[in-house]
Amino acid sequence: MLVDEKGMQEEVIRMSGTEPKKCMLCGKCSATCPPSMDMDVRPHRFVKNVKAGNIEALMESESLWKCLSCFACVERCPRGVEPASLVEAVRLLVIRQQGKNYLTADDIPELIASDEEIPQQLIVSAFRKYSK
Amino acid sequence: MDKTYLYYPGCTLKTKAKELDAYALQSMEMLGIPCKELDEWQCCGAVYPQATDEIATRLSAARALEEARQKDCDLLTLCSACHHVMKRVNHDIASDADIRMKVNNYSEFETPYAGETKVVHFLEMLRDTIGFAELKKRVLNPLTGRKIGAYYGCLLLRPSNVMQFDDPENPYIMEEFLHAIGAEPVLYSYRNECCGGYVALDDPALVQKVCTKVLHSAEQKGAEVLVTACPLCKYNLTKHDSGDVPTYYFTELLAEALGVKE
Ligand code: SF4
Ligand code: SF4
DSSP, X not given: OOXXXXXXXXXXXXXXXXXXXXXXXXXXXXXXXXXXXXXXXXHHHHHHHHHHTOHHHHHTOTHHHHOOOOOHHHHHOTTOOOHHHHHHHHHHHHHTSXXXXXSOGGGHHHHHHHOTTOOHHHHHHHHHHHOO | OOOOEEEEOOTGGGTTXXXXXXXXXXXXXXXXXXXXXXXXXXXXXXXXXXXXXXXGGGHHHHHHHHHHHHTTOEEEEOSHHHHHHHHHHHHHHHHOHHHXXXXXXXXXXXXXXXSOOOEEEHHHHIIIIIOHHHHHHHOSSOOTTXXXXXXXXXXXXXXXXXXXXXXXXXXOHHHHHHHHTTOEEEOOGGGGSOOOGGGGGTOHHHHHHHHHHHHHHHHHTTOSEEEESOHHHHHHHHHHSOSSSOEEEHHHHHHHHHTOOO
């Protein structure tokens, strides 16, 4: 477990492969983000918080489970920052902890039974995003 | 033209999206494009592992890519998500020495794999191997008068520096395809916006919101149906349309136009 916020910030930046310092807080990522209005921490503020080292707060954020990985923010950021990669890195910090999976294998049978049209792709992708 | 494509179907095309697969293969046969399925393949994982330290989740893509190199074939994809994963993992292996080394250490390929394989989406194959002008000539049942909206979604287009599929903000390949099969493409502003993807499992209300925007946007411009290359887009859009604008796989319309739809 990473104990200090500085270490966590370094870990997030390393995993994400992107540099939040380049952000100029223009807000374009949040403007283009489809679930932005359903997020407690919108993409530009997510980047700002990584830059400020507030990783523990981000680990509690609902935004981790609202991001669609649509890469609109990545495509449209004028500074080449990848907000989605920072969201993914923090999500991984959470689910890589023991017992912190957001979805478990036990949840799957019921989900599949609920709708026989569900494509495998949906189960696999949700499992990859929410479980380690 | 005669180069055999090595085809990677992916998990969903053998199960819930059999039509996407079957119509594609029938059409390729009709068009005389040699194609063979990979001997062995595993699910690509459906989402690209963005974190630079994720290696295991890149390996099934690496294996498929390496098999294509061994056989000296281009790797042909059809599902948008598979295409996205293959293309980006291949790019990682080619451009990131650390990822390349770790993938090879795990995989123990006879010759280290360095991203040599070309990953080609079915639509790119139609454009570049056959050509849309030629495709048009091969059409037996043109879909004359049918107003069709191309739904690109996210994964084929973004990030454009890696995907290099089309103009990410004003794509045109699917419209060209629709022209070739005699239909009338309908341009609408949400054709490259997200359907909600995997969040459907956790927050269907959020997915309903984003799908409704896409469907309204298409309907307002007069689209009667949408076409997609992605089983998850089709699932999400179908779940939230009110029956007015149904979504089809583009390969179904291709097979219909070529007269091979059974
Ligand atoms: S679009 Fe880029 S520069 Fe603008 S706020 Fe978002 S991350 Fe920062
Ligand atoms: S990838 Fe996530 S954060 Fe970025 S625009 Fe899409 S939903 Fe928003």
